[in-house]
Amino acid sequence: MQDVQSENEESLRDKLLYFIYNELLPFERENEIDSEKEIPMEHIQWVRKRSKELGFYGISLPKELGGQLLNLKGLCVLKEELTKSGAVLWGHILGEIGGPLRIGKMLKVFSPEQREKYVMPVINAEAGCCFALSEPEAGSDAKAIQTTAVRDGDDYILQGKKHFISAAPYADWAIVIAKEIVEEGGERVTAFIVEKKLQGKSGFELGEIQVPISGERSTAELIFNHCRVPSSNILGEPGKGLLLGLSRINENRASWGATYLGVAQRLLNLSIEHAKHRVQFGRPIGEFQAIQHMLAEMATEIYAARSMLYDVIEKIDNGEDVKGASSMVKVFSSEVANRVADKAVQIFGGQGLMKGHPVEKMYRDVRMFRILTGTSEIQKNTIAKELLKK
Template identity: 85%
Template sequence: MHGTVQIENIQQLKERLLEFIYNELLPFENENGIDSENEISMQHIKWVRKRSKELGFYGINLPKEVGGQSLSLKGLCILKEELAKSGAALWGHVLGEIGGPLRIGQMLKIFTPDQITKYVMPVINAEAGCCFALSEPGAGSDARAIQTTAIREGDNYILHGKKHFISGAPYADWAIVLAKEIVDPASERVTAFIVEKQAEGKSGFELGKIQIPISGERSTAELIFNHCRVPSANILGQPGKGLMLGLGRINENRASWGATYLGVAQRLLDLSIDHAKQRIQFGRPIGDFQAIQHMLAEMATEIYGARCMLYDVIEKIDHGEDLRGSASMVKLYSSEVANRVADNAVQIFGGQGLMKGHPVEKMYRNVRMFRILTGTSEIQKNLIAKELLNK
């Protein structure tokens, strides 16, 4: 079982979260001119981290003994949907999605006691950020092709290489880095290391170029390792088991990202319904026209179907089932649905939906990434087919 918070408490949590979003978070963003397509200061990110921690949302899925509420994956997805639906620029920092506890919660048992004290607890307590660094210019879908190397030198390892497309990297104080450990000239293995950010007089990763995707967000960057010295005490888990560490968290991630996709899709539908009621053409609301009605009906039906799939799979994961193929189905279908919903929303809004900065235009760009991030649609189809054929 992944959580112990009962369903009636999840509803209470949802209501409390909505109060925070609409009474504090969105007003805070408006007052400070925060926009997801502009650089967001660490001061503002620290505010939302700490305020969310005070309210009990930050790291809510973590075990109670480390300050969480042992919230189930289903409960977490319900909250993620609401956050994504709100359109808040800082939504990813409320639960600790971007650079926070959600990045490491599934790996708590792997950290040593010293690592938990030095690295994990500051993240849980909203005092530090982290990221997970796997992808490289030559290793995207093919995770085994990583080229970042780690060579032992006394009681340290020397890392060389570059990671890219690393979510949360601009806000990270340390990173979990998967590197190819060179054991001897004829032997190598993938090992995970905890690597701190470079500071004055201290070795660590350098923050490379901020990589701005089609959505315009600035939460992704390169990590550069140039003779980066890491103590052997910073190996995470067992040497040579780094890829298992990365892949072991991926099914829950893929399934739970479906909640984000559906939250965005629901917001697109809600905006489209309001527009269809208010936009007057030929003397009546465009919602009176069957062409618009059919688009809305298709959007609502697909969202409903994807949501049923999401929570069916999530509940089974909560009960301990290993659903690799089904998790990929959720990621595949919900990302594709979000894209079709966004396309219909732009069509319903017409010229307004094409204007730079309009909420629908921004979400249209955002959802296009969903079919690529966390494993492309094509990779998901490969995984689903593999599960079917191996039965």
């Protein structure tokens, strides 16, 4: 891997696997960590710190910031292994949930003072952050945001609410996209760095923990109730707030495909093992053609989605335009994960329907994939627009 001087892709993968199966999963079992229950902050802090010590936390960052400048292909290989393992804390290893990966593509936008005060604590696994764009009336239509920012001397007053904000429960500060009200009734979209409200200090309030179908408690509302923010906390240029999200959207959509495929591969692996050992009518169910066909279809679709993923990832690493292709990866890999999960439940039969069974849990997980990070329908809109432009 050309971007990693000290370790190649294979050795990084081996090092990660050793950590997952010899430290992370035993830690989760010992502390009875359940993805559908509140995870104590001390456990989040442990995994952040340990990952930082091992060099995984923010591994794609520049070397001067403690990373290894790992390219997107290498990052996706590691993400696949993490999600394939079934680890509850997988999203904290590389810093994806509230960590450095959340802000890595926006590093150049932060001022030197902002970088020192806000970015470095996140990189050093001492703080968490989140990106707040979605609102009750502004999901796919990002331009419809209603959270306002009004100038008041050297400060801005933010008023409004964000929801479905990933990593919000673990965030010490947030990048908030707001509608800035300017002179003569005009408006523009501006990004602000907003700290979490502490005693005697203005900031965002953590609203309702929004528990989705998967049961995780890592998403919440952010409430801005006459929230005072200094003008020095504007991120980037005023009026350029939406561009911050768009600057990372293609890479984000494509790389999520690695997450979806990791889950799909785990479902296939579990299904294969079950088919080998589950005996019905005097023989393993894997000997029945109906089961064989489902396994073959699952494996074929995963292979096709993985081939698409790494083809697009290579283009991104080479600086090519992949707007339509990244949406193809997102829509296809998320749909494949859903079809694989459906077949896995069928192969496991009654067991796969039982609450607490890993297949039942993943079946709920993958249903979200077709909605998160842009719905399948939004991805198809993007693909069609790119085709019609040519």
